[in-house]
Amino acid sequence: MPDIPVTADPGETPTGTADTSTVVDLTAAAEVATADVPPELLAQSLGQYLRAWWLRVRGGDSGVLPVVLAIVVVAVSFQVANSKFLSSQNLVNLFEQSTVYMVLAMAEIFALLLAEIDLSVGLVMALGSVVVAELVQPTGADWPWWAAIIVALLACAAFGAIQGWLVAKLKMPSFIVTLGGLLILEGVAIIVLGGALVSIGNSHYTNEVVLYDIFYGRFDPVVSWILLAVLVGAAGAGLWLRDTRKRRNGLETAPRSLTAMKIVLMAVAGIAVVAICNVNRAHFGTIEGVPYIILIVLVVLAAWTVLLQRTRFGRYVYAIGGNAEAARRAGVSLPAVRIWGFVLASLTSGIAGVLFASWQVSLTTNIIKTANSYVLLAVAAAVIGGTSLFGGRGKTIHGVLGGLVIGGIYNGLYLLGVSSQWIDVVVAAVLLAAATIDVLSRRGAPRQA
Amino acid sequence: MTADAGEPPTGTADASTALDLTAAPEAATADVPGELLAQSLGQYVRAWWLRVRSGNSGVLPVILAIVLVAVVFEIVTPEHAFLRPSNLVYVFGQSTVYMMLAMAETVVLLLGEIDLSVGAVALFGGVVAFKLVQQPGPGWPWWAAMLAALIGCGLVGALQGTLTARLKIPSFVVTLGGFLLFSGILIIVLGGADGNVSVRSSVPNQRVIYDLVQGLIVPTAGWIALAVVVAAAGTAIWLRASTRRRHGLVAPPVSVTVIRIALVAVVGVAVVVICTINRGSSLVTVEGVPWVIPIVLVVLGAWTVLLQRTRFGRYVYAIGGNPEAARRAGVRLVAIRTWSFALCSATAGLGGILLGSFFFGQYSTNTADAGQLVLYSVAASVIGGVSLFGGRGKAIHGVLGGLLIGGIAYGVSLLSLGTLATPLQYILPGGVLLAAVLVDVLSRRGSVTRA
Numbered sequence: 001m002p003d004i005p006v007t008a009d010p011g012e013t014p015t016g017t018a019d020t021s022t023v024v025d026l027t028a029a030a031e032v033a034t035a036d037v038p039p040e041l042l043a044q045s046l047g048q049y050l051r052a053w054w055l056r057v058r059g060g061d062s063g064v065l066p067v068v069l070a071i072v073v074v075a076v077s078f079q080v081a082n083s084k085f086l087s088s089q090n091l092v093n094l095f096e097q098s099t100v101y102m103v104l105a106m107a108e109i110f111a112l113l114l115a116e117i118d119l120s121v122g123l124v125m126a127l128g129s130v131v132v133a134e135l136v137q138p139t140g141a142d143w144p145w146w147a148a149i150i151v152a153l154l155a156c157a158a159f160g161a162i163q164g165w166l167v168a169k170l171k172m173p174s175f176i177v178t179l180g181g182l183l184i185l186e187g188v189a190i191i192v193l194g195g196a197l198v199s200i201g202n203s204h205y206t207n208e209v210v211l212y213d214i215f216y217g218r219f220d221p222v223v224s225w226i227l228l229a230v231l232v233g234a235a236g237a238g239l240w241l242r243d244t245r246k247r248r249n250g251l252e253t254a255p256r257s258l259t260a261m262k263i264v265l266m267a268v269a270g271i272a273v274v275a276i277c278n279v280n281r282a283h284f285g286t287i288e289g290v291p292y293i294i295l296i297v298l299v300v301l302a303a304w305t306v307l308l309q310r311t312r313f314g315r316y317v318y319a320i321g322g323n324a325e326a327a328r329r330a331g332v333s334l335p336a337v338r339i340w341g342f343v344l345a346s347l348t349s350g351i352a353g354v355l356f357a358s359w360q361v362s363l364t365t366n367i368i369k370t371a372n373s374y375v376l377l378a379v380a381a382a383v384i385g386g387t388s389l390f391g392g393r394g395k396t397i398h399g400v401l402g403g404l405v406i407g408g409i410y411n412g413l414y415l416l417g418v419s420s421q422w423i424d425v426v427v428a429a430v431l432l433a434a435a436t437i438d439v440l441s442r443r444g445a446p447r448q449a
Numbered sequence: 450m451t452a453d454a455g456e457p458p459t460g461t462a463d464a465s466t467a468l469d470l471t472a473a474p475e476a477a478t479a480d481v482p483g484e485l486l487a488q489s490l491g492q493y494v495r496a497w498w499l500r501v502r503s504g505n506s507g508v509l510p511v512i513l514a515i516v517l518v519a520v521v522f523e524i525v526t527p528e529h530a531f532l533r534p535s536n537l538v539y540v541f542g543q544s545t546v547y548m549m550l551a552m553a554e555t556v557v558l559l560l561g562e563i564d565l566s567v568g569a570v571a572l573f574g575g576v577v578a579f580k581l582v583q584q585p586g587p588g589w590p591w592w593a594a595m596l597a598a599l600i601g602c603g604l605v606g607a608l609q610g611t612l613t614a615r616l617k618i619p620s621f622v623v624t625l626g627g628f629l630l631f632s633g634i635l636i637i638v639l640g641g642a643d644g645n646v647s648v649r650s651s652v653p654n655q656r657v658i659y660d661l662v663q664g665l666i667v668p669t670a671g672w673i674a675l676a677v678v679v680a681a682a683g684t685a686i687w688l689r690a691s692t693r694r695r696h697g698l699v700a701p702p703v704s705v706t707v708i709r710i711a712l713v714a715v716v717g718v719a720v721v722v723i724c725t726i727n728r729g730s731s732l733v734t735v736e737g738v739p740w741v742i743p744i745v746l747v748v749l750g751a752w753t754v755l756l757q758r759t760r761f762g763r764y765v766y767a768i769g770g771n772p773e774a775a776r777r778a779g780v781r782l783v784a785i786r787t788w789s790f791a792l793c794s795a796t797a798g799l800g801g802i803l804l805g806s807f808f809f810g811q812y813s814t815n816t817a818d819a820g821q822l823v824l825y826s827v828a829a830s831v832i833g834g835v836s837l838f839g840g841r842g843k844a845i846h847g848v849l850g851g852l853l854i855g856g857i858a859y860g861v862s863l864l865s866l867g868t869l870a871t872p873l874q875y876i877l878p879g880g881v882l883l884a885a886v887l888v889d890v891l892s893r894r895g896s897v898t899r900a
Contacts, residue, residue: 117621179879180882182879184879186879191869390619421633429630432612432626436618439618
């Protein structure tokens with residue numbers, strides 16, 4: 001490696017050259033772009049930043065770019081085919097449908113980042129949904145809704161812990177453990193359902209109403225705007241303050257213009273979503289406002305992003321996914337991190353299960369078939385979103401964006417009157433395409449898998 | 450010793466200079482199977498026991514498991530019905546599908562890959578074959594329809610193999626996509642979610658396909674066929690051993706050869722006796738060996754020869770054992786992997802045709818769950834003794850594992866479990882799969898060669 005005048009690591013290395021007078025274009029050297037340090041970290045002006053970003057994209061680490069392009073392609077092509085696709089009514093519908101895929105994809109990402117796979121996420125979701133629905137039945141357990149949710153999530157997490165233990169401690173291949181887990185859960189879900197239909201649609205019971213409203217409830221338009229202002233304000237302030245603090249302490253920081261751009265982008269996306277959701281989308285009467293479920297997805301996204309990007313646990317997850325042996329030699333406890341990874345995957349699937357129960361309202365054994373196809377959608381969403389199948393590369397946001405693509409494809413094909421088996425064919429093709437892109441982009445990248 | 454697993458001349462074939470080569474513990478754990486070096490029955494048994502203890506237990510566990518399952522279900526089923534000839538023949542008919550799929554899965558597992566699409570591809574192959582013999586419709590002769598279905602499945606496999614071998618996409622992702630793709634295409638070929646297709650025994654051309662599992666060989670012909678098969682197999686085993694002995698190659702002791710031939714004869718006689726007992730009612734006589742038994746034997750024979758006696762088979766094991774070493778030795782990884790996936794899918798397609806025949810020639814979207822078929826086939830191969838990590842296993846393991854899975858599935862359905870029956874159909878194979886993999890993992894850990 002030729003000498004590069006910095007020894008920056010991705011952590012927080014002071015460079016001592018924070019004043020602009022001594023700025024060197026550190027991104028100019030091609031080596032920097034391909035080295036372990038993301039060149040954006042070294043960029044000190046917007047131009048340099050963009051150039052560094054482009055180098056990184058060319059190097060195979062394209063981040064969210066392909067999935068954003070995919071969303072645009074999906075939106076444009078379906079809008080051309082059917083002008084209803086981008087109507088506010090359909091878009092809100094699409095957001096709502098996509099949320100379950102998004103949360104499941106976020107669950108799958110924990111396994112994928114560790115270079116494992118979890119094929120049981122769909123059935124864990126089914127387990128979570130039947131447990132939560134059974135526990136609030138007034139004729140049965142009659143638990144308060146919050147207790148039902150907590151127990152359902154704990155049950156899912158416990159199942160994840162068992163699977164994680166088998167993978168991490170006994171070194172069984174994760175796809176077999178979770179395939180077996182999937183089968184066992186099919187049986188368990190049937191037992192919990194007891195062969196009967198379970199519904200949470202009774203508006204006379206508060207507990208059922210709360211669960212129902214998770215998916216179908218929405219904020220008043222005015223509240224939606226206030227909420228947006230608060231969220232964007234808080235996130236913007238957080239971003240800005242973090243950058244300012246880093247700059248003050250002489251750490252590597254993205255240029256100020258970039259921070260401003262990020263905040264503006266966030267605000268624009270937020271305003272667009274709220275504006276779309278606040279249009280009255282009912283044929284008769286009034287249905288308007290942002291669905292609760294969008295906020296729920298954002299909370300899950302924020303929590304897992306912080307966990308993966310800002311904590312020691314997250315760093316260990318990436319370390320194991322990148323090179324398990326290196327991580328082990330660096331003192332990372334592989335079994336503990338792996339078990340927790342599977343616990344978090346199953347816990348997140350449980351969250352998806354609560355959303356799913358609320359979405360479906362009535363649950364029968366048919367959910368098993370649905371849950372089985374959701375596994376593939378979750379993997380596809382994560383990979384389409386930009387998470388690598390080979391571990392160590394990906395973020396929680398990729399799951400959300402990939403889930404939106406999958407939801408868009410489903411929704412668009414359904415609008416066009418395409419039968420469900422053709423939709424399966426299209427989703428399979430998209431999964432294979434995403435996996436191929438993942439493999440090819442890794443091949444282009446300097447570091448070998 | 451300079452012996453390798455191939456055909457090393459020992460030069461010490463006469464008994465006077467025989468050394469107990471199995472006595473050294475190294476011999477049992479080295480690459481040379483201890484049995485190859487044994488020169489008496491006692492040594493052979495001892496070497497075999499050492500190999501079992503070191504984790505490479507072959508077919509022993511699965512045979513024990515089959516016996517255990519048979520005994521347990523005979524005890525717990527109402528009226529002790531499990532071992533009735535009618536049930537045994539039915540179990541065998543049901544198991545043949547799992548056996549085919551497990552043999553298909555075995556070759557891919559040997560490479561250290563996995564094929565999650567076997568179930569969907571099998572159903573696809575079955576439906577294509579059934580569609581092609583329809584009258585009115587294409588009206589192809591049965592052999593052309595089956596051939597076309599198998600070639601179609603083979604092409605699917607070749608495509609998946611290409612994606613895995615050339616583009617290096619992980620096989621479980623490719624075949625997961627293939628699973629979804631063909632589950633969809635299957636329904637399209639069937640003509641919608643409520644579509645169905647059937648072959649009837651009243652149409653001569655369709656009757657052949659109908660009879661693959663349902664047809665019976667008349668008892669006399671069954672006995673004659675058994676005699677021919679045992680004689681042929683016995684002669685082959687004997688001639689091979691004696692040829693090796695004559696050329697001074699390592700060969701099992703004569704007594705082991707005799708025991709092997711006797712075992713083949715005993716198993717064959719038992720099967721024919723069971724199948725020849727009248728299992729119908731007092732009015733209708735149902736007796737004879739189902740056609741599907743010789744069919745399975747032919748496929749098993751073909752796979753065994755291909756994997757154990759050809760260069761292709763040796764390359765498959767080499768890649769499964771250590772792909773990089775195989776590559777450096779000049780094995781073309783891409784070609785072998787692609788061919789293996791193609792052969793896997795073609796065998797699965799045959800399983801799909803048998804499945805339709807087993808369901809009395811009916812195929813609908815409810816005939817079988819493709820996902821469950823995959824799990825059963827992976828479970829069957831792993832239970833049979835095929836390692837998930839590549840390089841260890843034989844076609845016979847798939848057959849025995851398939852029999853075990855079929856036995857469990859049918860035994861559970863015989864029990865009057867009420868509401869627990871359906872969930873147990875899912876939970877048992879899942880549990881059995883996990884147990885089998887656990888044994889595989891632990892036995893690999895115990896053995897000398899590391900995964």
